[in-house]
Amino acid sequence: MSEVVTKGKKAKQASFSLMDIPTNEKNKALEKIAKQLIADIPFLLSENQKDIDEGKAKGLTESVLDRILLTVKRIEDMSTAIRLLINLKDPIGEELERIEKENGLLIKKKRVPIGVIGMIYEARPNVTIDAATLSLKTGNAVILRGSSSAKHSNMALLQSIHQALEQTKIPVDAVQLIEDTSRETAKELFNLKDYLDVLIPRGGKNLIETVIKESTVPVLETGAGNCHIFIDETANLEMAKDISINGKTQRPSVCNAIETILIHEKWFELYGLKLLDALTKQKIELYGDETVCKAYPSAKHATEEDWSTEYLALTVSVKVVRNVQEAIEHINKYGTKHSEAIITSSSEHANLFLTKVDAAVVYHNASTRFTDGFEFGYGAEIGISTQKLHARGPMGLPALTSSKYFIYGQGQVRE
Template sequence: MSEVLIKAKKAKEISYQLISKTTDEKNKALFAIAHQLLEDEKDILAENAKDLQLGMEKGLDSSVLDRIKLDSQRLKTIHHAVLDLIELNDPIGEKLDVIQKENGLEIIKKRVPLGVIGIIYEARPNVTVDAASLTLKTGNAVILRGSSSAKYSNSVLVKSIQKALRTTTIPPEAVQLIEDTSRETASELFVLKEYLDVLIPRGSKALIDTVVANATVPVLETGAGNCHIFIDESADLVMAKNIVKNAKTQRTSVCNATESLLIHSNWYEKYGTQFIPYLIGEGIQLIVDDEISQAFPELQVATVEDWATEYLAMTLSVKLVQDLSDSIEHINKYGTNHSEAIITKDENNAQIFQTKVDAAAVYHNASTRFTDGFEFGYSAEIGISTQKLHARGPMGLEALSSTKYVINGSGQIRK
């Protein structure tokens, strides 16, 4: 029997035990995990250093290495994120609706765990802890399958989590890691409908597309982030500079960083000669359309592929558009339904943009970098959904629950 099947069977068994765990029991487990991570800091950082060294030897891009990297400060941030979850309301058991029928039946709609969640992800070892803590808070068992680029980090983190759980009433196998990072293990997870209730992919567009195309297990799709900012004709120059700089440079390797900039041609005529050099001066590599290239011939000219590219680096595609409708059409064609923004003083244009742009998060005069579970008040997130079924946008605790109808009667029969 394969590692995947053994652990999937165990997870299913554990999921039935987790259903009855109280909020207090789950919170005590989270508290134990948070403190165990700090106690094991030396071991965790040592194993993470192995991943970083191997990554450098393999020539991994600096943005990928940044996603893999853990240090004392990042570990403390992870620690606090777990503690923050304790303070959040436990959605499990919440009564969403109560219907009293004339025949005396009481019908209660309540939140319940999904059951067993499989998570396939790349690079980021922080996802290991985020996923474990979120699933535990919602009474779900989880099977983690990370990438080879963070295998040592993921392994030591799960060992630390399981060590903490052994001091609580939560079975340590509520959180399990598939140690084998080969493609075969991922493919096996795709089709384990008997044991897995949902699969959540987190990583590159290629990974997500592969899971969506091949999985028979239901998928909660967390899409890639080809995010746009549209600078409208009435936009304030200083605001535009601040927002674009933040959205592109504050952290380039994440899915809510802006990858493409659309500029109203009239705004460009007024401010282009100072705005484009400003972006270059901030260290951003610009890939521009033909019209901007005429004024700045030293810049690389964009291809059609550039409008659809998630760079995850200090690279930004820039295109002039004629009006609001042009910007919306471009975004709906090339965007990934993640996060889009408009900078404008025109409230009517902002409302039209936010209504017609098809994305999980649509901003007016703010950076796309805010699309995040912490910023939205959910504490840690399991991912940012770009689909429209079950959950959309940053997925916190409620997104990891389903519903059940509980019906109480006194002998009623249907006539």
């Protein structure tokens, strides 16, 4: 039996014992993991160094190496995040619905664990800890498959988790890592329908598209973010500047950063140059449509491709539109259904935009950077969903749960 199938079977078995594990046992296990990580810092750092050395030898870029890197601070942060997770309400067992039928049947719809979660991810070893601890808190078993570039780090982190779980009632098989990081094990996971209840890809566009295309296991899609700000005719200049700069510069490499600014033609006539100057001052590179380039010669010419590009850098494309309707159409054509904002003083235009733009999160007069589980008060998140089924937007603990109907009778049969 292959590694994937063997581990899949064990995970399924573990998921049955997790079905009714009490909250305090889960929290105790999380506490043990938080402690073990700190105790294992020297070991984790030395194993991480192997990945870094191999990565350098392979010529990985600085930014990828930085994603792989573990430091004392980063391990301490993982431990702190676990303690925050302990304090979050356990969603399992929550009564979602209660129906009492005339025939005496009592129907309760309750939150239950999903079962076994498969996680496929790139580089970042912190996903190993996030996925393991969020899965435990929600009573799910998890199978982790990281990338070869963080292999030593992931195996070391798993060892810490297992050492912690051995001191608890939770079976160590609740968290497993696929050690063989070849393409074949990913393919096996895509078709592990007998043991996996959901597959979650975390990483770049290519990874996510491959998983969606090839997986027969249901996928929770955490998508890319080609986010927009539309500055309407009646937008306040200072607000438009602040939100544009914040949306682009506060952390350019993340999915809720903005990539295109759409501007109402009348506003552009009055304030366009002031806004573009403010952006340029922040060292933001501009790609503009014809109107923008004509008015602001230092902007480069945007091509059709720019409107679909998630720059993830200090670059933004700018387009002048005739009205809110054109802005909505542009966003629904090029957006990735993530986070979209309108800056306007017109509540009518705001309502139209918020209703008609098809995205997980829509904003009136605020920065798209707020799309985040912590900002929403959900605590830890497993990702931001850009699909429409199951969970949309920041996915907190409830996204890792399912529901089940419990029906209590006294011998009722159907007429």
